Amino acid sequence: GAGVSQSPSNKVTEKGKDVELRCDPISGHTALYWYRQSLGQGLEFLIYFQGNSAPDKSGLPSDRFSAERTGGSVSTLTIQRTQQEDSAVYLCASSFSWTLSYEQYFGPGTRLTVT
Amino acid sequence: DAKTTQPTSMDCAEGRAANLPCNHSTISGNEYVYWYRQIHSQGPQYIIHGLKNNETNEMASLIITEDRKSSTLILPHATLRDTAVYYCIAEGNDNDYKLSFGAGTTVTVRA
Numbered sequence: 001g002a003g004v005s006q007s008p009s010n011k012v013t014e015k016g017k018d019v020e021l022r023c024d025p026i027s028g029h030t031a032l033y034w035y036r037q038s039l040g041q042g043l044e045f046l047i048y049f050q051g052n053s054a055p056d057k058s059g060l061p062s063d064r065f066s067a068e069r070t071g072g073s074v075s076t077l078t079i080q081r082t083q084q085e086d087s088a089v090y091l092c093a094s095s096f097s098w099t100l101s102y103e104q105y106f107g108p109g110t111r112l113t114v115t
Numbered sequence: 116d117a118k119t120t121q122p123t124s125m126d127c128a129e130g131r132a133a134n135l136p137c138n139h140s141t142i143s144g145n146e147y148v149y150w151y152r153q154i155h156s157q158g159p160q161y162i163i164h165g166l167k168n169n170e171t172n173e174m175a176s177l178i179i180t181e182d183r184k185s186s187t188l189i190l191p192h193a194t195l196r197d198t199a200v201y202y203c204i205a206e207g208n209d210n211d212y213k214l215s216f217g218a219g220t221t222v223t224v225r226a
Contacts, residue, residue, distance in 0.1 A: 043214070
């Protein structure tokens with residue numbers, strides 16, 4: 001079946017502009033996770049959703065970052081007033097439920113470059 | 116969450132078994148050991164997980180020591196496509212939902 005998809009695959013934006021990154025989880029997966037990976041670095045947890053609610057937003061780096069999920073499916077990560085340090089690969093993952101969070105299925109990521 | 120320690124890199128020969136070690140000496144009783152891998156330019160991929168018993172699936176085997184302070188991921192017949200960064204993660208499975216990825220081991224399978 002279809003895996004986790006993300007769009008766009010690549011995004012180049014100018015410093016100060018807003019960007020929206022989209023994630024389509026695997027159908028039926030109620031838990032959704034956002035991570036980011038800077039060049040040569042490990043993965044940094046950002047936020048997770050159980051259904052449409054986000055119990056833990058503590059990983060978001062600043063108030064310029066926000067995320068929402070509607071209909072228990074698609075999620076959007078929004079970065080306002082982008083900065084060069086926001087450049088990274090943003091990865092989305094989903095799992096059947098948060099109780100099965102050990103088995104997360106990752107999308108291919110969105111590579112964001114802020115110039 | 117327990118801290119894990121892995122070698123930075125290792126090479127292995129195609130067709131041979133690859134044994135990837137991981138130390139997690141501070142692991143607590145309810146924390147599982149998970150392994151993921153990340154092939155270049157792709158998202159991480161779940162491999163296997165275990166609590167205290169050894170586990171095997173179609174991808175790999177996981178051997179956990181009796182004291183649970185270390186484990187070994189075994190790829191029985193490494194192929195060139197197994198070249199990736201392998202992450203060992205120790206996390207609780209009750210209230211934890213985020214995976215804490217460290218630096219991992221860069222495994223290079225050579226022909």
